[in-house]
Amino acid sequence: MNFGSLQGLNFLSFDSSQVGSRGKLNDLNFLTSLTNCSSLEWLSLATNYISGVLPNSIANLSTQLIKLTLGRNQIYGSIPLGIENLVSLTALGMEENSLTGTIPIGIGKLNKLIQLSLSRNELFGQLPPSFGNISQLSGLDLHGNNLEGSIPSGLRKLEHMQGLYLYNNNLSGIIPMQILKLSSLSQGLNLSYNSFTGSQASEVGNLNQLGELDISFNNLSSEILDMLGNCVSLENLFIGHNFLHGMSPSSLSSLKGIPLSALKGILVIDLPHNKLSGKIPKYLEKFDFLDYGSVYKGILDNNQIAIVLKVLNLQQRGAYKSFDAECEALRNMWHRNLVRVLTSCSSIDFHGSDFRALVFEYMPNGNLEN
Incomplete structure (x- = not known):
């Protein structure tokens, strides 16, 4: 050129x-x-x-x-x-x-x-x-x-x-x-x-x-x-x-x-x-x-693993920032008392609206002490 x-x-x-x-x-x-x-x-x-x-x-x-x-x-x-x-x-x-x-x-x-x-x-x-x-x-x-x-x-x-x-x-x-x-x-x-x-x-x-x-x-x-x-x-x-x-x-x-x-x-x-x-x-x-969302218990179909799904309420002010900040924080942290994050989801729901969620390992009958 x-x-x-x-x-x-x-x-x-x-x-x-x-x-x-x-x-x-x-x-x-x-x-x-x-x-x-x-x-x-x-x-x-x-x-x-x-x-x-x-x-x-x-x-x-x-x-x-x-x-x-x-x-x-x-x-x-x-x-x-x-x-x-x-x-x-x-x-x-x-x-x-x-x-x-x-x-x-x-x-x-x-x-x-x-x-x-x-x-x-x-x-x-x-x-x-x-x-x-x-x-x-x-x-x-x-x-x-x-x-x-x-x-x-x-x-x-x-x-x-x-x-x-x-x-x-x-x-x-x-x-x-x-x-x-x-x-x-x-x-x-x-x-x-x-x-x-x-x-x-x-x-x-x-x-x-x-x-x-x-x-x-x-x-x-x-x-x-x-x-x-x-x-x-x-x-x-x-x-x-x-x-x-x-x-x-x-x-x-x-x-x-x-x-x-x-x-x-x-x-x-x-x-x-x-x-x-x-x-x-x-x-x-x-x-x-x-508090930026709701938490649900679920099962992953492919291997029947119990999970916890945190779905963010994106209508609430600051929710997008909360999702980004939480992903960044969890990416940099590890501790025996922190529930393990399996994956995150950023997509569109069946209404055509933005969807953000975090998928955690389910801890049955447990607490942060054990």
Whole structure:
């Protein structure tokens, strides 16, 4: 493909078009021809079978380019250093490829960026401190790489940050307290599956707009009551597999004077493998927002296995989120006192309406003690 003659081109998208050679050719050579398109503002090639190495000529694309998305392809090699020349970018997406090397420091010069996703690649090295210069950044997703080292304290300057996703890396050290004081964080903060240490997690109590918090599978230690603080907007809370201590959820009836009933949007609380003490409270049974469906006993026809079927009431607000959150939680948890999940079902019923259900192993004449 050669677009060099289309000098007035300002929008080019092949999203989800099944284009690409599936690894047989270097499909990205055509990008060089786009350097003649000085008015190009939008270039989107996401979710295809495009393979090859990003050419250095990408640095010569239009300085008016505001969106560049190349995610979910088969692109490999490193990110060209000249990416810093694309000074008008507000969205840069290269997620779910096979990119290697370090993240160019020059990305910190793209101070108009709002969304940056480099997740699920093979990037290594440290987080560039220059990220702190991208003052308009509201979404940063770097999960699923091989990044190491600590979180740069300069990220504290990202006052518009709504979602920060650094999970599934090799990050370590303490979590900068300034990051945990970013009041703009609302969509989610996910630092799970790293090696963070220290008691700074107690500062997340400042995030009163936060919808999802996942700091599980680290080496964090702090008082659980101090940690939860004023997080009254939480829907999903995952803090298992750490060294958190203090009273167990029975003490969650009052979080710094805020009753648990104030957490009306909560869908999942996941606390396993910590150093908590106390009893699990019975009042959790009274919360309406924990009831999203009906439970039935049944038999699987093929092998006559007794099952328990939980069918969600999708008319109730939050039911879809509850289903997704419960599937995610059960996928990551195992305990001898948890009933085994056999499968889940997402389909259409005979009325043509959405249907969601979870299938559990039936435990006859038993309880959570035996």
